[in-house]
Amino acid sequence: MEWYELTNAGQIDSPAIVVYKDRVKENISLLKTMIDDVQRLRPHVKTSKIAEVVQMIQEAGIQQFKFATVAEGEMLGMVGAKDALMAYQPVGPKVVRLLALVQKYPQTSFSCVVDHPEAAFAISEIFAAQGRRLPVYVDLNVGMNRTGIKPGPAALELYRYLDTLEGVQPVGLHAYDGHLHDTEMAIRKERCDAAYAPVEALAADIAAMGLPAPVIVAGGTPTFPIHATRKDISCSPGTFVFWDFGYADNLPEQPFQWAALVISRVISIIDAQHICLDLGHKSVAAENPQPRVQFLNAPAAELISQSEEHLVLKVKDSSLYPVGTVFYGVPKHICPTIALYEKVYVAAENAVSANWRVIARDRQIIV
Template sequence: MTDHSPITIHWFTIDNVDKLDTPALVVYPDRVQANIDLLKTMIDDVARLRPHVKTYKNREVTQLLLDAGINKFKCATIAEAELLAICKAPDVLLAYQPVGPKLHRFIKLIHAYPQTKFSCLVDNDVAAKEISDAAKRYEISIDVYLDLNVGMNRTGIAPGFEALQLYMDCAVLPGINPVGLHAYDGHIHDIDLEKRTERCDAGFKAVLKLQQDLHGKGYPEPVIVAGGSPTFIIHAKRKQVQCSPGTFVYWDRGYEVGIPEQLFLPAVLVITRVVSLPDATKLCLDVGHKSVSAENELGKRVYFLNAPELIPTGQSEEHLVVEAGKGHHCQIGDVLYGIPHHVCPTVALHERIYTIENNTLTSEWLNSARDRKITI
């Protein structure tokens, strides 16, 4: 970005960027569509896809997925579930165990959107009983998936005897209907695909055994929902497993580098401007913690496509200071195009995302499910 010769038009260049205040999140819909099309070529049956809405959080991408023949979805919040229901998604799994007020909101959701089939997770008897009592009280039946801990160590019950017993307990509780097993292995993200596959297969063995044990006891064979983006192509080879990648629609720098065999296109960028020149070698940009995910170390938050040489040295709520080196030609107002290292929480920081079509700012999509509540 260092010279001011005539601008080279790249895929990401915004011709009318002077109309865009920064920091801003922008999306390239043609690249989103290309990513959806690519995903469908990576699995034998589109019916086995259950993408996670947490990455994009808006109606427009949901509609693109529905138009592509994808009818099953996964989400983590009541707002995300309601967004999907508003779009008339047929099948929505709340990949969370609803307890307390969240359970009551979940029940309201089921009543408010009867055209959508909702299900949720459970990993203990106490929550299972609470869900059962609520379902019985409101005279409904709720499908539940047993949440299995295959190494994430945050929620879930280890696949084995206790999990078998919990599934059987759920089967006799009124108002709930155990239908499957949920195994999220997000802790597995080795760059080397062979190593990633080895770890994924090792963790999945106990899940498969639990499925077989339950079927052997006379239960309908439980559906298995497994994996995220890093293990998607591994689970996609298992003929009966539903796969739930999420990041593929937008992609990001973390997966671009960390999962090189998946050739999805970065489709979302954070746009920022140089707002100050603190000294002869540094730039200050208007992209702080409030506009790009900051859970990673400083060097893994945003990668600038038109200035990859910049080295971040400090970040606060509204600013990012970068080292540009001696003799740089950057000026106040220069525009930078950055790929977020982690796009999912970055999207959650922005109430809207601006669409770029044919290198032109055209419209905006509301990230309505970034809020904790839409109507319920």
């Protein structure tokens, strides 16, 4: 029997997500071997959005995390995470909700990123009114061109300005380089080092003006092995916990294991070479071109079309796949795929024995 096959698959309605608990543990253990100090790890929880998975990471000695939504932050508060950085500049009602998190979960040290003085001022006003000072990181644009301020004089001035505000306290720099995912490691490293150099220079300038040396949080999954070799910075991989075939193909130097699969079934036989599965784009992340999933027990199947609830495959002989046949698929992008499900089934020793709520998939838990 293959590692992914389930003896009690008949008890699981499809489509569904199955998380293989032992493989998650192995991925966490592997991550720890890839860095010199476990305290430098700050995993992003956007991949799992599951409290039980965060607890597994905590049990491995990792206590710092990153999150993007208030619900993800609340999940971290609920499990007693020691430190939680919101890698997203809160504006409008999100600032009030972040304050509510700080108040509701005092055992967790919350912080956020900022890249604009007006946003920083608004955050400061709300926190200062409650007699609080929120730790903040300046979000740097190192080439992603999505958020952040470019490292340089303007970023230095923003950091200086933050130190004058009553309701925020600048503590560090955040540099996400998600645009760097070259398969060739030498090229990726060269581009990563070039993007990081001005961050390092900015940190030196901050220290030179008399402020405490800033904490640096840098990178995501593709550049994790590169930033892990630097000293005294925090690294923020996320996908490692479940992995997917997009990163497996593109980042061969990172030998994490697939630990979360989509389960689907044949619901119709179209003709001698075509079958239809119940895996529409409501059930697997659809932002990438096809193939969006690879089937472990039908690797030669060709994806022909997909709609909301259906996936048509071309196979050599459709008689090999009777109606009801279970397909085990690896998503190309696991993070948004997990967010499509309200719960995951948990498997060990080829059987599902529990399920976990994807508690942070919603935009709101309590706060």
